[in-house]
Amino acid sequence: MSVKQQAEMLVTDYLLTDSFLPYTSIFAGIVMSKMAYDVTRSISFHYFKGFTSLTKIQQIEWNNRGMSTIHAIYITIMSIYLVFFSDLYTKYDQHQQALLFTLRSSPLSTFTLGVSVGYFIIDLSMIYWSYPSLGGMQFVLHHLLSLFAIAYSVFSSEGQFYTYMVLISEATTPGVNLRWFLDTIGLKTSNAYIINGAVMFFAWLIARILLFGYLFYHVSQHYAQIVEMHIIGYILVFGVPSVLATMNIIWFGKILKGLKKQLCNQKANRRGESIV
Template sequence: MAAVPKQTTMAIKSYKNQAQMLVKNYLLADPFAPYTSILGGILACKVVSLGYFFSDLAMTLWQYPALGGIEYVIHHLLSGTAVAYSMFTGEAQLYTYMVLISEVTTPEIHLRWYLDTAGMKRSTAYLINGVVIFIGWLIARVLLFGYMFYHVYLHYDQVIKMHAFGFVLVFGVPSALGILNLMWFGKIIKGLAKTLAKRRSWTKELDSEN
């Protein structure tokens, strides 16, 4: 393994020292800067999430029911309301982010639609995407929701101190979304099983032809 030139090492140390000075003398010099950046990031995340829910809801209603049935409307309305409440009141921050984590499955769902529309149901990409959806859904929309209810149970003494509307949201929104997630998870399992069965039949057909 070739040794790193001394000049390069000194340059790296110089950049490192400059970065440390920047953080120490500017970013951390003001005690409000770290908190402002964190709060700003949280607010930006919620604003983006809120924009996504309502823009997607608008498209769903505009093309109803081509892009989704009433369950999608309910999902987006409840999610958007919960995010907006958390953003404007500061309550239920943790539970809001737990629910938002479940949206990590959204890109895979969209990819499935694109692959289906492109006529690639027989492709390996479609199968892999289906497996990823199954695993992601199980973790982010089933197990995580179960843990969230357990967390609410452990900290019920704090949850009960919330405003009445927030208290209702903490129990109502995850419960409704949890039911929808289980319904969709059942469809995902059936769809994945159907895809695997078809793939086995296609493989047998190819083997018989050869």
């Protein structure tokens, strides 16, 4: 048997089996996150002249935000597909006719969540070692809740549908990171910064306010299936979205306040220019 055949057998018969898939996916997430961090650092060092002038902690945060942006794009696309376009949680095949949608999973859905667990492990570790430079207690609480809830869905296969609904909120992360990048390189007064603020407002409104409202409505309509979950899953379905929704509303208020301030400043500047 050739080395290639042995490697294929190792992957199909062990690493991608149901029992090993959670661990394989988490390891893949850790490796992919490290690669994303290194790629961001390499591209920034060679193609962005101002990168070397940043402080050490700014460079770390720059690379960290590049990594989080890549993860956010990946998990948002997969979450939207699995929630709205896949038939995993809506249609029942011959072997799963009696299986509640709250208990349904697939190798793809489990692997995708495992990759996200790997990312949150890396990001939470970086926040811990650089605390509080990469984020305060709000970020720590957000990551701990997310990590525990996603990991539970990976290993138990429970509540993956609602986990993915919450993860769609990662769609706002690229805008948040771009805002930090523009601020760091001195473009806080640019049109790009203002446009980014407006886009963030609408993205946050849709992905972190309205979508969470729909999530709670969906939970109320399918409560009979949710009570069939394990007590831990039951608590997570109600507890994690509630805490995150509260944090989202607080952050949304800050975004709205900042956007109003930017628009007022821009209007004042235009008036000053017209007078001159």
